[in-house]
Amino acid sequence: MSNYPNKVKLVEVGPRDGLQNEAEPIPTATKRELIHRLADAGLPVVEATSFVSPKWIPQLGDAAELFPSIQRKPGVAYPVLVPNMKGMERAVEAGVEEIAVFTAASESFNKKNINASIAESLERFEPVMALARDKGMAVRGYVSCVLGCPYEGRIEPQAVAEVSEKLITMGCYEVSLGDTIGSGTPLKAREMLAAVAERVPMDKLAIHFHDTRGQALANIQACLELGVATVDASVAGLGGCPYADGASGNVASEDVIFMLQGMGIDTGVDLEKLHATAVWISEQLGREPASKLGRIPVEKALAPLGW
Numbered sequence: 001m002s003n004y005p006n007k008v009k010l011v012e013v014g015p016r017d018g019l020q021n022e023a024e025p026i027p028t029a030t031k032r033e034l035i036h037r038l039a040d041a042g043l044p045v046v047e048a049t050s051f052v053s054p055k056w057i058p059q060l061g062d063a064a065e066l067f068p069s070i071q072r073k074p075g076v077a078y079p080v081l082v083p084n085m086k087g088m089e090r091a092v093e094a095g096v097e098e099i100a101v102f103t104a105a106s107e108s109f110n111k112k113n114i115n116a117s118i119a120e121s122l123e124r125f126e127p128v129m130a131l132a133r134d135k136g137m138a139v140r141g142y143v144s145c146v147l148g149c150p151y152e153g154r155i156e157p158q159a160v161a162e163v164s165e166k167l168i169t170m171g172c173y174e175v176s177l178g179d180t181i182g183s184g185t186p187l188k189a190r191e192m193l194a195a196v197a198e199r200v201p202m203d204k205l206a207i208h209f210h211d212t213r214g215q216a217l218a219n220i221q222a223c224l225e226l227g228v229a230t231v232d233a234s235v236a237g238l239g240g241c242p243y244a245d246g247a248s249g250n251v252a253s254e255d256v257i258f259m260l261q262g263m264g265i266d267t268g269v270d271l272e273k274l275h276a277t278a279v280w281i282s283e284q285l286g287r288e289p290a291s292k293l294g295r296i297p298v299e300k301a302l303a304p305l306g307w
């Protein structure tokens with residue numbers, strides 16, 4: 001028996017996860033317009049940027065300039081990634097209202113990505129979360145490598161459950177489970193989610209799939225069957241993590257929403273506007289959208305939803 005949700009919250013990660021790995025510098029104005037277009041398309045959460053070290057992620061080195069220049073739409077959340085107190089101070093200064101802290105279920109990946117063990121990363125988050133509490137800022141948590149690690153291979157679901165539970169206990173309102181290198185397949189994805197849901201309520205979990213091996217939509221569908229109702233995705237399928245070799249784009253927002261609408265699951269997103277945004281950002285980057293939907297003219301792409 002499936003337990004599909006009636007409504008899914010889409011967390012749009014394109015401006016952050018999508019752009020962080022782009023080699024050519026992208027103008028701040030283009031990033032800002034992308035964020036505005038996504039909010040205008042009805043995305044309820046638009047992850048805007050990262051306050052990480054610009055030496056580690058040069059592409060998002062303009063966070064302090066970009067964030068204050070966003071015209072924030074009421075009702076839309078604009079979280080940013082924060083790895084430590086330095087990032088938190090910069091985020092507060094820029095007027096951020098919601099942050100996301102990030103760690104992993106793999107020690108080796110965490111070391112490469114944020115130069116810390118899992119335990120050290122959680123220690124670093126303590127003062128960040130205390131300041132967030134003082135300022136009334138919501139904190140989301142990420143766990144990477146939930147279905148495999150580029151350095152360690154197989155990751156046990158229990159390791160994912162353990163770190164997810166710790167993030168919730170520390171005060172995260174939600175934990176996003178990242179298949180960083182897109183190595184998961186549907187039954188394993190569902191098994192991992194079920195293991196985590198034994199320790200964290202399903203309504204505090206989100207799923208975050210990369211489409212490296214073409215498994216993302218199938219994985220999402222398998223996880224939706226367990227009732228998860230928050231899905232991360234990236235417009236035009238942009239994305240990749242520079243510290244995970246072989247991590248390709250995130251699952252494309254427009255492909256996910258097409259599937260959800262076809263299943264009668266509401267997202268509140270205007271798919272026509274999102275499609276136009278996918279085409280627009282791909283033009284800015286000088287390439288075709290990585291999504292399936294974005295490569296088909298909009299009328300043809302969306303027509304089957306009316307059949």
Ligand SMILES: CC(C)(COP(=O)([O-])OP(=O)([O-])OC[C@H]1O[C@@H](n2cnc3c(N)ncnc32)[C@H](O)[C@@H]1OP(=O)([O-])[O-])[C@@H](O)C(=O)NCCC(=O)NCCSC(=O)C[C@@](C)(O)CC(=O)[O-]
Pocket residue numbers: 017020050051052053054056057081083084086087088090102113114115142143144145178179180208240241242243
């Ligand atoms: C965590 C650190 C900073 C540790 O990096 P570190 O080198 O160990 O940092 P440090 O504390 O030793 O400081 C070194 C220098 O960096 C500066 N510094 C220190 N922190 C900051 C900061 N926040 N903002 C600006 N500057 C900073 C600090 O001030 C100092 O400057 P110096 O004295 O040399 O001039 C670094 O490893 C880092 O920034 N890593 C981020 C990597 C990243 O963003 N990866 C991608 C995001 S995760 C992801 O994509 C996965 C996800 C979330 O999407 C889910 C999934 O798919 O799995």
